[in-house]
Amino acid sequence: MKILVVGSGGREHALCWKLRQSPQLRQLWCAPGNGGTAAIAENVPIKASDIPALARFAETNGTDLTIVGPEAPLCDGIVDAFRARGLRIFGPDRNAARLEGSKVFAKEVMDRLGVPTARSGTFADPAAARDFGHRLGFPHVVKADGLAAGKGAIIAPDAAAADAAIRQIMEEKAFGAAGERVVVEEFLDGEEASLQLLVCGREWVVLPTSQDHKRVGDGDTGPNTGGMGAYSPAPILEGAALAEAENRIVGPLLEGFPSLGIDYRGLLYVGLMIGRGGPKVLEFNCRFGDPETQVLMPRIEGDLATLLLGCSEGHLERSSFALSPKSALCVVAAAPGYPGDYPTGQPISGLDQAAAPDVAIFHAGTRKDGDRIITAGGRVLAVAATGKDLRTARDRAYASISKIHFPGVHYRTDIGARAGINNL
Ligand code: AMP
Ligand code: GLY
16 A cells, blocks of 8 residues: 655654554655654655645555645645545545534534533624623633634633633634634533544544643643643543443434534544533544544554545444553653744754663654754654553653753653552
8 A cells, every 4th residue: 555644743653653564555655744754654845735736746656545644734625635536535524624623613513413512602793702701701711713723712711811812813813714703612620531533424433542731831830732742541531431422422423424414534533521511522623633643553453554544435444443452651852942932953862762662752843854853843752652551651651751852852741640640
């Protein structure tokens, strides 16, 4: 099989790493890729946003399957464009990707299908949004409708903050056209966890549960980031909670999609808040999570290439999927200043020393510079480890990451703490 992976982050490196284990794989490209994918795939200098160039590449090179990492090309219709040319591609089409691309649409779908989520209203008029929020009480959450690079959800503790959020999104257009409408919703208490599903029309496979760490600092302090680490399984979403999420959320959603004209084929990421009232949906993503994929891939046994190819063709190859009983945990090493401004181009050392059994080093913001690997982004790499339990995986990941250096490297020291392993 000849496969093209689209994207350049840790998620895409983890996908390439798993695809490399497939006996079916003959050729692997990553566009544009990073310093890590360069070692296991052929990097192709085409941006993830350049859909026509990607389609031309896939056609010219006879790819059997393209796998899309980031949400932007999916929301922009990369799947529709590829299918129109008869090219196989894994991911939802533009219509189905609206589950991530439009929070208004996601809320409508959940309301129509009776899926538990925060009570909300949708507004194109700032004054009406403000009134509704005041009636909801505080704190509440104001969300830009469209894609906003993960920054479009603002928790407003009081009226002044809510007014500022609405002004910023709707009037100052901080996220451009994404802010033409907002969702204002009640604040949900609880703990967050992620459920990733491989969906093929009315069929689905539940992938390992996981939890990420969004804040930059230990103890969940400091600003939000793209994710500073993750672990799988997420104990909060195992057992009865998972069964409840499947019965009350996954089932109604996937059985109801066809009635709403949604033909979902791809990865569906359901962000959940697990609180006293049971699991409720915070958000959908129409693609693999990052950094959740870095702990998901080491826990999937079987042939990912065959599984994703089948899904793109409309059938789930369940026999190609098995779940490893191992636990996995990853820690992200970030550049100094991240999630604010940060330098790039700094040499990374210790990668060879950090290599160990049961450890995978997934690059994110790195680039190959001759024989060196240098930094090229805010989240530089993630060290993912597996073990018989989360604690073993955690110890392996930290032993390994401590050997990796670049100027100002920082990472959280408490990944997994919420799973209750820190004081063992
Ligand atoms: P979203 O963009 O909808 O995923 O929201 C981003 C983050 O904001 C989530 O991961 C939560 O941490 C937080 N969040 C979003 N909606 C709510 C809510 N209704 N209640 C509490 N926290 C929320
Ligand atoms: N880790 C959250 C996301 O991928 O959006």
